[in-house]
Amino acid sequence: xxxxxxxxxxxxAVQLLPALEGGEETLxxxxxxxxxxxxxxxxxxxxxxxxxxxxxxxxxxxxxxxxEKHNWMGWPVVRGVVTLGHAMSLGFRALRFSAxxxxxxxxxxxxxxxxxxxxGWIAAVNIVLSVGFFVFMYKFLPxxxxxxxxxxxxxxGERVVFNLVDGAVRIALFLLFIWGxxxxxxxxxxxxxxxxxxxxxxxxxxxxxxATRPVQKYSTYHPRCGTSFLMTIMIISIxxxxxxxxxxxxxxxAARLLLLPFIAGLxxxxxRFAAKHRGSxxxxxxxxxxxxxxxxxxxxSDDQVECAITALDQAMVLEKQRGGEFVIA
Numbered sequence: 001x002x003x004x005x006x007x008x009x010x011x012x013a014v015q016l017l018p019a020l021e022g023g024e025e026t027l028x029x030x031x032x033x034x035x036x037x038x039x040x041x042x043x044x045x046x047x048x049x050x051x052x053x054x055x056x057x058x059x060x061x062x063x064x065x066x067x068e069k070h071n072w073m074g075w076p077v078v079r080g081v082v083t084l085g086h087a088m089s090l091g092f093r094a095l096r097f098s099a100x101x102x103x104x105x106x107x108x109x110x111x112x113x114x115x116x117x118x119x120g121w122i123a124a125v126n127i128v129l130s131v132g133f134f135v136f137m138y139k140f141l142p143x144x145x146x147x148x149x150x151x152x153x154x155x156x157g158e159r160v161v162f163n164l165v166d167g168a169v170r171i172a173l174f175l176l177f178i179w180g181x182x183x184x185x186x187x188x189x190x191x192x193x194x195x196x197x198x199x200x201x202x203x204x205x206x207x208x209x210x211a212t213r214p215v216q217k218y219s220t221y222h223p224r225c226g227t228s229f230l231m232t233i234m235i236i237s238i239x240x241x242x243x244x245x246x247x248x249x250x251x252x253x254a255a256r257l258l259l260l261p262f263i264a265g266l267x268x269x270x271x272r273f274a275a276k277h278r279g280s281x282x283x284x285x286x287x288x289x290x291x292x293x294x295x296x297x298x299x300x301s302d303d304q305v306e307c308a309i310t311a312l313d314q315a316m317v318l319e320k321q322r323g324g325e326f327v328i329a
Contacts, residue, residue, distance in 0.1 A: 139257065178292065
């Protein structure tokens, strides 16, 4: 039963991965995982996960900055695609580590000494299911709904109206999913760890001591959050899709898949600019993402903040050893 519960939590958390991850390769950022937090600096990452026994399991590794090896990966828009892909890959590894920490204390064959963990093929199946869910939920269904409405009235067939409807359905489905997962006890705990991650990053950026009391005074809402990133993608996609001349269902569907990297890269630039220019028009565009963090981040307990601090400490030890430099936004 514990194994099935852990697998369920892992699968739901994978679906939420883009909303839980935030930051960029030149900044300190992190991600909530199952019963813990992963923190990333430019050249290292660390993770701290609370075991069922109450102890904290930690792990850290060096991290390569791709833009330092390939200059073209640091170009505007391109860097957003590269950073997102790298962050998703790292985030999945962190989630898998946290799930395996929970499974480590599940005994099915104690005499055989068999260790239960999420194997490579189980992880691969989860990725396939997650990608399929994403395409079906946020690409296929909104387009199908807009297409069906076009048959009811010609006004829904106009390019601007069609894409507004498509975008509205996409955002509604996303909000419904986020709200629905927040009702699950296990996922609410993930959202609390998400809040702990944000508070810790804020304290680090302000130069405050990384201790529970100073960290707890900060907000759980952070402009570089993955939730803000996803909402920005959905808003920008409405504009981009309106410029696409395709008129058939499958032509539009193909365009939505092919343009996803470009939209993600463009959204990354908007988020990056908005984080540095809080009073700009672009900052207003990211405001809905900050509002949505009222759901995806919750006030953490001191124990949860301790995990976030421990994860950042793990990353910073390696960062200093590698002589890395980072920017505080």
